[in-house]
Amino acid sequence: MAMEQTADPPDIAAGRLPGEAYRENFADIDPPLDRKAALVEANRCLFCYDAPCIEACPTGIDIPGFIRQIASDNVEGAGLRILEANIFGGVCARVCPTEILCERACVRVAQEGKPIEIGQLQRYAVDPILGSGVHPFTRARPSGKRVAVVGGGPAGLSCAHRLALLGHEVTVIEARERLGGLNEYGVAEYKVAEHFARAEVDFVLGIGGIGVKTATRLGRDVTLSQLRRDFDAVFLGMGLAGVNALDCEGEALEGVFDAIDYIATLRQAEDFAILPVGRRIVVIGGGNTAVDIAVQTKRLGAEDVTLVYRRGEEAMSATAHERHFAQVNGVKIKHWARPLKITGSDGAVREAVFEYTRLDGGRLIGTGERFALKADMVFKAIGQRFVADPLEDGTRELLELEKGRITVDDERRTSLAKVWAGGDCIAGGEDLTVRAVEDGKRAAQSIHRTLMT
Numbered sequence: 001m002a003m004e005q006t007a008d009p010p011d012i013a014a015g016r017l018p019g020e021a022y023r024e025n026f027a028d029i030d031p032p033l034d035r036k037a038a039l040v041e042a043n044r045c046l047f048c049y050d051a052p053c054i055e056a057c058p059t060g061i062d063i064p065g066f067i068r069q070i071a072s073d074n075v076e077g078a079g080l081r082i083l084e085a086n087i088f089g090g091v092c093a094r095v096c097p098t099e100i101l102c103e104r105a106c107v108r109v110a111q112e113g114k115p116i117e118i119g120q121l122q123r124y125a126v127d128p129i130l131g132s133g134v135h136p137f138t139r140a141r142p143s144g145k146r147v148a149v150v151g152g153g154p155a156g157l158s159c160a161h162r163l164a165l166l167g168h169e170v171t172v173i174e175a176r177e178r179l180g181g182l183n184e185y186g187v188a189e190y191k192v193a194e195h196f197a198r199a200e201v202d203f204v205l206g207i208g209g210i211g212v213k214t215a216t217r218l219g220r221d222v223t224l225s226q227l228r229r230d231f232d233a234v235f236l237g238m239g240l241a242g243v244n245a246l247d248c249e250g251e252a253l254e255g256v257f258d259a260i261d262y263i264a265t266l267r268q269a270e271d272f273a274i275l276p277v278g279r280r281i282v283v284i285g286g287g288n289t290a291v292d293i294a295v296q297t298k299r300l301g302a303e304d305v306t307l308v309y310r311r312g313e314e315a316m317s318a319t320a321h322e323r324h325f326a327q328v329n330g331v332k333i334k335h336w337a338r339p340l341k342i343t344g345s346d347g348a349v350r351e352a353v354f355e356y357t358r359l360d361g362g363r364l365i366g367t368g369e370r371f372a373l374k375a376d377m378v379f380k381a382i383g384q385r386f387v388a389d390p391l392e393d394g395t396r397e398l399l400e401l402e403k404g405r406i407t408v409d410d411e412r413r414t415s416l417a418k419v420w421a422g423g424d425c426i427a428g429g430e431d432l433t434v435r436a437v438e439d440g441k442r443a444a445q446s447i448h449r450t451l452m453t
């Protein structure tokens with residue numbers, strides 16, 4: 001293939017910023033409320049009867065109930081109320097897109113144009129309990145039942161915690177070195193700064209009764225058939241291990257990255273100054289991951305970051321809040337364009353070439369008009385998919401899938417006896433942390449009912 005030549009060599013370098021700038025750029029974006037601010041905010045709540053915010057919370061937290069406790073200075077009571085419904089109340093307070101969940105439903109939006117800051121109040125109530133180092137819940141008497149949980153992300157650990165609380169012995173099997181799933185390897189650093197995800201995992205495990213096997217992969221080190229034989233029940237919370245390909249020329253060039261991989265490296269870095277980042281970045285995609293990689297590369301010192309999405313703004317899965325966040329961070333967003341090819345020289349990326357798109361009777365088509373963006377790095381962020389390979393031990397055929405993900409019923413039971421599933425790997429989910437936590441909790445309750453009858 002003839003490579004197109006450009007004048008500038010690729011400019012990818014570490015340490016683009018002065019040392020202290022990294023600390024600032026990756027610090028907590030939403031610092032916690034102090035007591036005075038929390039009391040003022042709590043007193044704005046109308047403590048609605050049939051509160052719509054509860055309905056809008058996937059874990060059904062009693063929101064007016066905990067806000068009332070904050071208003072009467074019973075912060076610990078508020079925190080416990082939250083954690084009873086959602087053991088990951090700490091991370092959810094930080095990462096939930098509240099603008100499309102509880103806060104969107106808040107009646108104060110219609111009245112004052114501004115919801116109660118439910119996420120911030122939740123954080124105010126939960127953080128002291130996590131910080132105390134004492135686990136607040138006590139396990140039920142041992143049931144004598146053993147459950148395997150595959151995947152140590154929010155779905156798996158939520159399930160493990162609830163099962164342990166109910167008296168069962170749990171073994172978590174996790175492929176990576178650390179537990180936490182995307183809380184540890186995916187979510188933007190400034191949402192869960194200062195290793196919050198690790199502290200929260202320790203807190204969750206503090207219930208006791210949960211054994212952990214990290215660096216252990218289903219499909220390689222153990223099979224589902226073995227787990228079904230050796231345990232009374234199995235929960236699959238494996239997330240989405242595959243990333244979608246662009247299927248365009250130049251995808252294999254050096255300098256073309258899966259956003260997910262780069263973010264995982266960033267999240268594990270002890271020093272952000274050592275991460276090489278391009279001067280000109282092009283991101284392809286329109287969701288959470290696209291926004292996160294765009295903003296984080298900008299905050300690592302990239303000069304020019306452009307996010308390109310093939311449809312209009314309203315079709316992006318990144319929320320309006322996230323899109324605004326990207327723009328105030330200096331990310332340019334271009335709509336209605338799809339990648340045609342990525343060109344380079346000496347094996348390295350130089351340019352990404354796009355074609356404008358439009359809708360033709362509901363179908364997305366190229367207009368034939370092209371433009372090119374100079375790039376030192378191109379990030380692919382066009383979605384992830386469930387990889388069923390770990391189930392190739394004969395169980396895959398018995399496990400029903402729907403649009404490539406595991407089919408479950410309301411209780412998160414799969415089509416395979418003794419096997420439940422939840423989180424991103426199941427069909428019909430919303431790919432949100434809070435949804436994964438609820439799935440894990442529901443599955444645990446269903447497993448408990450099944451094992452105890």
Ligand SMILES: Cc1cc2nc3c(=O)[nH]c(=O)nc-3n(C[C@H](O)[C@H](O)[C@H](O)COP(=O)(O)OP(=O)(O)OC[C@H]3O[C@@H](n4cnc5c(N)ncnc54)[C@H](O)[C@@H]3O)c2cc1C
Pocket residue numbers: 095096097150151152153154155156173174175176179180181182183186187188191216217218219237238239240241260263288289292390422423424425430431432433434436
């Ligand atoms: C970049 C990014 C940013 C995001 N930001 C947000 C956000 O701000 N707010 C929000 O609500 N949601 C966000 N999400 C979505 C959210 O992180 C997920 O919905 C949530 O983590 C799903 O939880 P899970 O437990 O199902 O899967 P995961 O968190 O993916 O955990 C799955 C676990 O299973 C392990 N595993 C996989 N295969 C195997 C195997 N074969 N054997 C053993 N273990 C295995 C994995 O290593 C992993 O630890 C983001 C997602 C991404 C990718």
Ligand code: SF4
Pocket residue numbers: 044045046047048051052053054063064067105106107108116118
């Ligand atoms: S909807 Fe808003 S005002 Fe009503 S209980 Fe929920 S947080 Fe309070």
